[in-house]
Amino acid sequence: MDTPKPPQKPAQLLNDLESIRQLLGDENLEPPLLIDTLDPDSIPLLSEIVTPPPVAAAPTPAPKPAIAQTLRETVSQSVSRDSELNRLDNELRAAAQLILQDVIDDFVPQIEAELKRRLDARLSRLLPPRR
Numbered sequence: 001m002d003t004p005k006p007p008q009k010p011a012q013l014l015n016d017l018e019s020i021r022q023l024l025g026d027e028n029l030e031p032p033l034l035i036d037t038l039d040p041d042s043i044p045l046l047s048e049i050v051t052p053p054p055v056a057a058a059p060t061p062a063p064k065p066a067i068a069q070t071l072r073e074t075v076s077q078s079v080s081r082d083s084e085l086n087r088l089d090n091e092l093r094a095a096a097q098l099i100l101q102d103v104i105d106d107f108v109p110q111i112e113a114e115l116k117r118r119l120d121a122r123l124s125r126l127l128p129p130r131r
Helices: 010-024 065-126
Strands: none
């Protein structure tokens, strides 16, 4: 929660207001009196101050054939670059799968032998020896 500010003394508030007035440079101006009336015609309307927006410009013409051809070439290069990246990505993934399969094939006999050894050790502890 916010802690309430200690109340300021009226003299301090008056000094603050005076310093604000000096900063704003209104030293020679007198504050308006409450009995002064305001002429409604002296207040400018927004339509008198703001200028209307310019009329919408004519639609932009179609790009020139040279620009259109350049855009087509750029798009086709981008598409071909993306397809080339996709092709390379697929090749790398396939190569990684082959390498992983080779590693698995190399280690399966060792893993199988280790599992058999552990199973035999566990069975000898669980089952009584044969007579």
